[in-house]
Amino acid sequence: MFVVPVERRKVNVGQRFGRLAIVGVPFYMQAGKKRTHGVVCECECGEAKIVGVDNILRGVTTSCGCWHREKAAIDVCKHNRKHGFSESAIYRAWHGMKGRCFNANDAGYVRYGARGITVCQEWWSFQPFLEWSQANGYMEGLTIDRIDNNGPYAPWNCRWATQQQQANNRRGCNMLAAFGETKSLSQWLLDSRCAVSESMLRRRLKMGWTAQEAITNQRDSVA
Numbered sequence: 001m002f003v004v005p006v007e008r009r010k011v012n013v014g015q016r017f018g019r020l021a022i023v024g025v026p027f028y029m030q031a032g033k034k035r036t037h038g039v040v041c042e043c044e045c046g047e048a049k050i051v052g053v054d055n056i057l058r059g060v061t062t063s064c065g066c067w068h069r070e071k072a073a074i075d076v077c078k079h080n081r082k083h084g085f086s087e088s089a090i091y092r093a094w095h096g097m098k099g100r101c102f103n104a105n106d107a108g109y110v111r112y113g114a115r116g117i118t119v120c121q122e123w124w125s126f127q128p129f130l131e132w133s134q135a136n137g138y139m140e141g142l143t144i145d146r147i148d149n150n151g152p153y154a155p156w157n158c159r160w161a162t163q164q165q166q167a168n169n170r171r172g173c174n175m176l177a178a179f180g181e182t183k184s185l186s187q188w189l190l191d192s193r194c195a196v197s198e199s200m201l202r203r204r205l206k207m208g209w210t211a212q213e214a215i216t217n218q219r220d221s222v223a
């Protein structure tokens with residue numbers, strides 16, 4: 001870029017355009033084959049900037065760039081205020097869960113609402129669901145899983161799980177016989193006779209404990 005003074009001035013020192021005040025004399029700006037008029041301006045924010053005269057006169061450029069930066073920041077705030085969590089994965093999970101259970105037009109309704117799967121009243125509003133999720137290991141990428149596949153969406157029957165954990169749960173690959181009954185691992189976890197956490201139960205089974213021991217016996221230091 002080389003600079004040549006211009007005869008015909010379209011803007012004068014001291015004129016203001018938006019946040020910009022003209023502080024210099026217009027000159028030719030050569031950018032590639034294009035030749036335009038430029039002028040040095042001072043922005044309200046204190047930045048000095050060379051701006052195209054045409055852009056100033058057409059109102060295209062009204063600041064050193066600070067206005068756009070401020071506007072972008074304001075837009076982000078407005079957007080967040082308006083939508084909050086509404087575009088987050090956790091909101092979509094909540095919304096999807098309600099749809100499957102309550103909306104007969106939902107593609108998942110046959111496998112949920114029609115089967116009597118419901119959402120506990122506490123979770124009809126998003127905020128309690130959000131708080132429970134944040135306190136119970138929610139991470140992006142996990143999906144909400146019902147421990148008892150026939151039970152409702154409720155704090156006592158749900159966890160945030162990987163797709164793999166969900167698949168294992170559905171496949172019922174952890175059938176355990178204890179007290180003369182055979183139930184899935186998930187169902188045993190909900191049984192009042194079960195005295196251990198899921199991780200401990202799984203660990204004990206891996207170590208070869210019988211199902212009944214693993215569910216009830218707390219004498220050891222496996223934890």
Ligand SMILES: [Zn+2]
Binds near residue numbers: 019044046065067
């Ligand atoms: Zn500025």
